[in-house]
Amino acid sequence: MKIIKGGVTAAKGFKAAGTAAGIKYEGRKDMAMIWSGKPCVTAGVFTSNVVKAAPVVWDQRIVKESGTAQAVVVNAGIANACTGEQGMTYCRETAEAAGGLLGIPADSVLVCSTGVIGMQLKMDRLIGGVRAMVPELGDTPEAGTLAAEAIMTTDTISKQAAVQIEIGGKTVTVGGMSKGSGMIHPNMCTMLGFVTTDINIDQKLLQELLERDVKDTFNMITVDGDTSTNDTLLVMANGEAGNEKITKEDGDCARFFEALHYVCETLAKMMAGDGEGATKLLEVKVTGAADKEKARVLARSVAGSSLTKAAMYGNDANFGRILCALGYSGVQFNPDKLDLFYEAEGKKLLIYRDGLTADYSEEEATAILDHEAVTVLADMKEGDASATAWGCDLTEEYVKINADYRS
Amino acid sequence: MKIIKGGVTAAKGFKAAGTAAGIKYEGRKDMAMIWSGKPCVTAGVFTSNVVKAAPVVWDQRIVKESGTAQAVVVNAGIANACTGEQGMTYCRETAEAAGGLLGIPADSVLVCSTGVIGMQLKMDRLIGGVRAMVPELGDTPEAGTLAAEAIMTTDTISKQAAVQIEIGGKTVTVGGMSKGSGMIHPNMCTMLGFVTTDINIDQKLLQELLERDVKDTFNMITVDGDTSTNDTLLVMANGEAGNEKITKEDGDCARFFEALHYVCETLAKMMAGDGEGATKLLEVKVTGAADKEKARVLARSVAGSSLTKAAMYGNDANFGRILCALGYSGVQFNPDKLDLFYEAEGKKLLIYRDGLTADYSEEEATAILDHEAVTVLADMKEGDASATAWGCDLTEEYVKINADYRS
Numbered sequence: 153m154k155i156i157k158g159g160v161t162a163a164k165g166f167k168a169a170g171t172a173a174g175i176k177y178e179g180r181k182d183m184a185m186i187w188s189g190k191p192c193v194t195a196g197v198f199t200s201n202v203v204k205a206a207p208v209v210w211d212q213r214i215v216k217e218s219g220t221a222q223a224v225v226v227n228a229g230i231a232n233a234c235t236g237e238q239g240m241t242y243c244r245e246t247a248e249a250a251g252g253l254l255g256i257p258a259d260s261v262l263v264c265s266t267g268v269i270g271m272q273l274k275m276d277r278l279i280g281g282v283r284a285m286v287p288e289l290g291d292t293p294e295a296g297t298l299a300a301e302a303i304m305t306t307d308t309i310s311k312q313a314a315v316q317i318e319i320g321g322k323t324v325t326v327g328g329m330s331k332g333s334g335m336i337h338p339n340m341c342t343m344l345g346f347v348t349t350d351i352n353i354d355q356k357l358l359q360e361l362l363e364r365d366v367k368d369t370f371n372m373i374t375v376d377g378d379t380s381t382n383d384t385l386l387v388m389a390n391g392e393a394g395n396e397k398i399t400k401e402d403g404d405c406a407r408f409f410e411a412l413h414y415v416c417e418t419l420a421k422m423m424a425g426d427g428e429g430a431t432k433l434l435e436v437k438v439t440g441a442a443d444k445e446k447a448r449v450l451a452r453s454v455a456g457s458s459l460t461k462a463a464m465y466g467n468d469a470n471f472g473r474i475l476c477a478l479g480y481s482g483v484q485f486n487p488d489k490l491d492l493f494y495e496a497e498g499k500k501l502l503i504y505r506d507g508l509t510a511d512y513s514e515e516e517a518t519a520i521l522d523h524e525a526v527t528v529l530a531d532m533k534e535g536d537a538s539a540t541a542w543g544c545d546l547t548e549e550y551v552k553i554n555a556d557y558r559s
Numbered sequence: 560m561k562i563i564k565g566g567v568t569a570a571k572g573f574k575a576a577g578t579a580a581g582i583k584y585e586g587r588k589d590m591a592m593i594w595s596g597k598p599c600v601t602a603g604v605f606t607s608n609v610v611k612a613a614p615v616v617w618d619q620r621i622v623k624e625s626g627t628a629q630a631v632v633v634n635a636g637i638a639n640a641c642t643g644e645q646g647m648t649y650c651r652e653t654a655e656a657a658g659g660l661l662g663i664p665a666d667s668v669l670v671c672s673t674g675v676i677g678m679q680l681k682m683d684r685l686i687g688g689v690r691a692m693v694p695e696l697g698d699t700p701e702a703g704t705l706a707a708e709a710i711m712t713t714d715t716i717s718k719q720a721a722v723q724i725e726i727g728g729k730t731v732t733v734g735g736m737s738k739g740s741g742m743i744h745p746n747m748c749t750m751l752g753f754v755t756t757d758i759n760i761d762q763k764l765l766q767e768l769l770e771r772d773v774k775d776t777f778n779m780i781t782v783d784g785d786t787s788t789n790d791t792l793l794v795m796a797n798g799e800a801g802n803e804k805i806t807k808e809d810g811d812c813a814r815f816f817e818a819l820h821y822v823c824e825t826l827a828k829m830m831a832g833d834g835e836g837a838t839k840l841l842e843v844k845v846t847g848a849a850d851k852e853k854a855r856v857l858a859r860s861v862a863g864s865s866l867t868k869a870a871m872y873g874n875d876a877n878f879g880r881i882l883c884a885l886g887y888s889g890v891q892f893n894p895d896k897l898d899l900f901y902e903a904e905g906k907k908l909l910i911y912r913d914g915l916t917a918d919y920s921e922e923e924a925t926a927i928l929d930h931e932a933v934t935v936l937a938d939m940k941e942g943d944a945s946a947t948a949w950g951c952d953l954t955e956e957y958v959k960i961n962a963d964y965r966s
Contacts, residue, residue: 200887201883201886201887202885202886202887202888202890202891202892202894203882203883203885203886203894204886204894231879233879233882234879234882234894234911234914234915234916235915236895236914236915268877268879269877269878269879269880269882269883270878270879270882270911270916271916380883381879381882381883381886458865462957462958462960462962463962465958465962466962468962470675470676471676471677472638472640472641472675472676472677472788473676475610475640475641475676475677475788476608476610476676476787476788478609478610479608479609479610479611479788480607480608480609481609483609484609485609487609487610487611487641488643504641504677507641507643508641508642508643509641509677509678546958547958548955548958548959550869550958551869551872551953551954551955551957551958552955553869555869555870555872555873555875
């Protein structure tokens, strides 16, 4: 597997664009488009929120009914959630406008929105954006970056990743971009993710692989525990790599899965580290758990604990909060048996063993916590399962950002 | 039901004291004691955290095995959690010391701790505190207030409530005190609550009533979603009112339940409003839910949403966050049917109806949110069940308090 630069335009046959359409604010990029010269088998996972934005309903139908798409239109600023019938009309009109200009059916155009809930989109702005982007579609890394920047909301950095693998002598590329920095939580909160690949693969298999992978990537990140109405992760595969079609879980499939996993995990970690107001990435590794799902639940509970996150911000080695968060996760375990460590840049410090505080130096612990990426390691000593969750610290800045997000 | 001033010393036969024992800091009150002249039937509910502090284990055994106690010793500063065998020894030694001085068996002395996890108590300080308090035990409101102040940690106000009812011509009093302002969440997070009453009642019935009532009071408050290792709510009834013993759920029992509920709800609301760094009390009322448990889950989800809480702090009428929190609660409902209102000081404003934004004035909404107590009302229009949850706003001050709690 070779890590390369780039994002959604890295794979053969994909083009992208970004523009400032004035969806909510003037003068900032707020619309993006992805397009493939050939129809793509398309897989998707969507928010588990009962309140689903109109574009989620639109895309879910396409993924479920045809599993085929050729373009995506994304807007930031307004979420098109809680917008009733009119919201669905906007999705159809956007898809029709893009389809018309691109010469493809409206129901092969996916739409995604992110932003404020309950406001109606201005349709003329949206259509204007589509018209501006179609002639600008490009297959360069710069075009991909433009798109990645256009989907940002409170993100401070754009998020892209790409890798290449060999399958049957053919080079297969997987690339992606995502946005999200608040409301990121297990179950895919206000995050949008787009992965493009030129692999030739069966749609059902692609969907299965995606659903499996998000359990260890996008669903293992948390910023504030809130799960949005709009979360969407789409994977489009156009087959242009020319490999023999992958239809079952063989060695080629495993290699592709590894590439998909790399892109998803990289994007997920970038989102966690870019959490609203965050100063550091918090990684929580649980090892020795009784089973995989228990490991995931324990890791997420620590990564999502407000008190742990606030202590991380203060470089306060308050491991009681970690124990506490493990304890209320809902998973049963023996608190008198587990070990806890802090880890950063190769330094690892035992802080708790077998139910008692370890004899560690507070200065050393504080020094380890004072890094941009800190790992909390919990060894449950009950079995062989492990899982990793990612989050960030909780800062005054997070509160400032969210006290008046709409203005 | 007559609301009276006072707390744990309001009911006949109860005395209390508070002292500065130097448990963790010098010069502040940090130990309290409650004592009844006669043995009390005793009920309790405890943290659901897998990691339980030693005093929780001690008290659970007493409530389960004898259901009888005559005194409580409380310390703030150190939680006596994750302290292994030694932690249990401290509980026994504290109970023995208090029991010896009070002339009662050690296993009729309950102990409670709140504070930092993972530190060992200094036994000489603890015993010193017990010795100082026994001669100071008093039955005045002032003695109750002293105790209520001594159990505070990051609380900004002490919390007490009391009421009187008539049962069979006898006056029955129920009074209580509690502490807790962070880690308060459904499932009783770092809160300690003590209710004393002179009613004559069966122990099993008292335990049943308590377990029923916490579902709508202490378990409906949330500050930060974290659930502590030490949460404890104890009710002690010494029978000194002289009423005929209540043994079944009759009219007298219903009157007592109402009094118990008033004390528990009042203490719970005081804790929510005194959430760490909070500037306002957030009340979330869900009506028209399909059933009671669904109503509770929906209300708690909104009261616990970081994004809703941050918006409340900024007086930002961002109802999308409320819809979103209802939507990820896990309860199924039709988002196109519900209504949302903001309410404060008798003013009620419709903001969302049947899946669409209502035509409300942002200025009016902001004015309503700019109160010290704000209610969010969600009418699900699906059934007859309702529930209320309480929380607070999320502020920069919360982060500051928790970034370095231990120092």
